[in-house]
Amino acid sequence: MAPSAQAGLKKQYVSSDKAPTRKPMEPRPSASILLISPINQILLLHRVRRKSDAFAAAHVFPGGNLSASQDGDIPAPDHPQRHVDGPAYRLGAIRECFEESGILLARKNDGSGSLLEVPEIEKNRARKEIHSGNLKFVDWVKTQGGVVDSESLLPYTRWITPTNVPKRFTTQMYIYFLPLQTTSISSLGLPITSEAMIPIPTSDGGIEHTAALFQSCSQWLSQAAQNEIILFPPQFYLMYLLSPFLQASEAPTALSVEELQKQRDYVMEFLKTDGDGKGVLWKDKVMSPMGLGGFSKDGRAILALDKPGPELKASGRRGDERRVVLVKFGKQGPRDVEVRLRAEVLAEQREGASKL
Template identity: 50%
Template sequence: MSTTSSPSASAKDPLPKKKTRPPPTPVRPSSSILLLSHTNQVLALHRVQTSSSFASAHVFPGGNISPFHDGALPDLHSLDIHQDSDVYRLAAVRETFEESGILLARKAGSVGLLDVPEDIREAGREEVHANHIKFTDWLESVGGVADTEGLIPFTRWVTPLTMPKRFSTQMYIYMLPLSPSASEPTAGPKQEFIVHTPTHDGGLEHTAATFDDAATWLAKARAGDIILFPPQYYLLHLVSQFTQSMRPNDTEQVSAYDHYQKQREALLSFLKTTPTVRPGVQTKTHPTAEIPWAEKIMSPTSLFVRQSDKRIVLGLDKPGPELKETKRGGDWDRVVLVNFTRAGPRNVEVRWREDVLREEREGEAVRGGEAKL
């Protein structure tokens, strides 16, 4: 008789332990500005190759919130971290000043933008960037206050879980004053017009700071001359529908002031309009279409890879893992197509979701028919 014991037939193996996902990496709060010039061109900064985020890409001025300069934030795990606030707005103004030298500040007790001599402005820029003086204290010393009220909220972006660094970035639009003209309204106090010329930060984070038409930035990205990541491309795409420089014969029909003012009025109307769908085409709306642009929050997710050109189709309707149980969301109706390469995103394009899905179904039908032959 064998003395070797055997496990009882009634014994059950323990249930396999469920793999628990680690909690999402906390987001870093940041803010950024689409800055429109007096001719409605958009400012873009060319980031250095060694940057840990958006290396070599063209981006809008902006950066992380600084408690020293901007004030305390809610707990990083709180949903309040994803809400527009004075802290985000002050950070956007400060970062724009540090990165481009353009000061979005008003004279204390006045409606006009603050005009600071270049030498004082550049010295202050360096002091603020080095954290030698709080931005608000420096502004007060030159008689100004940050023009946070001039910022127009324009979506928030939450970095997907797949990225090593994650941000919750509040985007804004800011419109610099238009050039005065004979047709400019005369009511109200006159503002001193200032030409705002951007400069890079000496190569610390950027190598160039330039205004250009939104459509021109997009064309350069399509040609492979510059790198635009999906969020920047998407926002420029939306703005490009309403802004463009005057052509030589335009001045024969309308003044420059009226030309650019009408563009701004159309853009502002678009930002306030819901549902945010394709005009005159769609009959059904997704819940995200009722969310205004100021409150949309987007965390790009990969939907599928197109068979025709192997581009990834990114959905923009999800708000990110921290907000998945809330009613917040982004843009269901538009998607971004992109090839991600070692050199950065290429062949970026914004399309209507229904068009892309229809093309994919038609392509599958054709491929299925060919397979039967």
């Protein structure tokens, strides 16, 4: 790769092995949700194309920066809870999901446990008011007869932006399963199936996103593999891990409720494992992608996911020791993203070097 291309690479998402020339920016607390539909599809939002945005024109999970005025106390940079799942991260994730997609993750406070339903006109009004800071999200949910459903969020890794990037984030990822169908028995002894509504996500009017859509993990990954959409390494990697479990069909009636629930059960079991034998469960894994040095045989950067970043260097927390992400960075964003086993990629590197 030409020196100019290598220099450009260092300005992208991947971190180099060299220490930064100045103190790295403090990562801003943020949170995102992998929102799973009643037929086990996943929601992505298409970000607007602005040079100032960290993920311009990319497809991303709903989420964003925490707000002290909206989400409560945010742990200070030197606080032990700064990079740990907590109330502010959970509330921020659900608030941002509502602002960006219009999907409200709140339950009725009548004891039924049902998702709160709010008229579309009122939701649209509230989204704008909450985004502008004129309305507090939690207070508004209460006025609608609900409570924020933060307890149903499942922690699923944390990502800390590498130190060489100007805008850094410490992002808590969550999974949230929207309700499946339920079956009850009528007074005549006949089964009544109540199909859970698949919510229709909507953009925020172009403030940050231009489109919002549910599709299967495999569909999103296929589109990214063909470079039809932009997926940054975290989004690609997390959906790659879920895709073997969530084999969603595009037809709502193709899979039974039992089959869909079984897929979700597999995900729940997966989250209870560490994935690489190092003892750090998926809810506690921290990824700060860093270049391994050199490139793959086809010229892609090799991002290691095992380090947690300088903020958690002595914490004992780790990322994924088994896998790496291959990616080619360019002006249009990351391309040709792929998840591979680290041992295989390093073996290919050694083999290539021995032939020189």
